[in-house]
Amino acid sequence: MTDFQKPGTPTDRHQLGAAGMPLNTLADYRPIPADGYGALFLPDRLAKGYHVEEINDGAYYVTSGAYDTMFVRTGNGVVLVDAPPLLGENLKRAIAEVTDEPVTHLIYSHWHSDHIGAAGIFAADKPKVISHDYTREMIQRWPDLGGERGLPVPTETITESDTLDVNGVRFNLDYHGVNHTPGNIFIYAPQQKALAAIDIISPGWSAFKHCDASENIRGWAEAHDWILQYDFKGVVSGHVNRYGTPEDAKASRDYTNDIVEFSKEALDHGQEFEYIERIGFSNAWVLWENYFNEMTNYVTKKTLEKVTDNGQTWAQRLAGADVMTKYHAYSVLEALRLEYGMVSGFEKLIIPQSGE
Secondary structure (H helix, E strand, O other), X not given: OOHHXXXXXXXXXXXXXXXXXXOOOHXXXXXXXXXXXXXXXXXXXXXXOOEEEEEEOXXXXXXXXXXXXXXXXXXXXXXXXXXXXOOOHHHHHHHHHHOOOOEXXXXXXXXXXXXXXXXXXXXXXXXXXXXXXXXXXXXXXXXXXXXXXXXXXXXXXXXXXXXXXXXXXXXXXXXXXXXXXXXXXXXXXXXXXXXXOOOOOEOOEOOOHHHHHOOOHHHHHHHHHHHHOOOOXXXXXXXXOOOEOHHHHHHHHHHHXXXXXXXXXXXXXXXXXXXXXXXXXXXXXXXXXXXHHHHHHXXXXXXXXXXXOOOOEHHHHOEOHHHHHHHHHHHHHHXXXXXOOOOOHHHHHHXXXXXX
């Protein structure tokens, strides 16, 4: 076994120089606020591997401490949203802990395996499986998404928003358009005031890298406003350690909007940075990397240092913001060029526009 193959050995990474990625430690970042840990260190989660909690009126939140989802008792069967592999069989245990109703309906929020990859454990129950058309298309195209168990193919699909009634309990299956992925739907139980909006916000935290690895950054940013249109007591987001409140959703929206606005500012003034003098034009990718890195650092600094409406900076307010903001800034900068149609100051400088 080479050094590169040994877990935790950074030797070969450091030999990569500028071609490698940095390896940091906890000491390099801010400590996580105590309330950011959510369910992670609760006694029941530590003992059982999961935590289950009622949001309101028969709607439940269940988490592994990293991945989470929602289910609702209807009096004649459970409606389950997603089945993350990191919950796995514990999802069955969590449901059995609060009800003896069988899982009769399984709704896929979207096609990513990290959220639905364990759905095969419910195949024997033969629930109705519901998703967006695009999600079914992806599952049929890549049947290995669910690992050895496979994924039950949706039996019913929606193209636009629709409703579901199970034993008098209503669910709104809302598709507002492409966001984290095409076909990512929001599942809302109005009686329970419980919302599942997966991979948009991470309550109390910055989202994961690159706007939660979203396929459409503009749609992902807009989805924060969509969440706030609902009357909800709790929003289940897929990550990290607790369900969210309207205040969490607003904070995530404001943080995202700040990144967008500072990115627009950086693009407008991109020609004022010093990278061209340092790099020259001979290696286009080195030049572009420095250009994006300069702007990313500008956006990251402005975002993390901004004093927000509660008197804290984003670095103080959202756990992990000092880890992830640079990745969001890079993704938003690129999206502004590709999805918003902005022409950067740098491009104007090296490719003069017509009539200039």
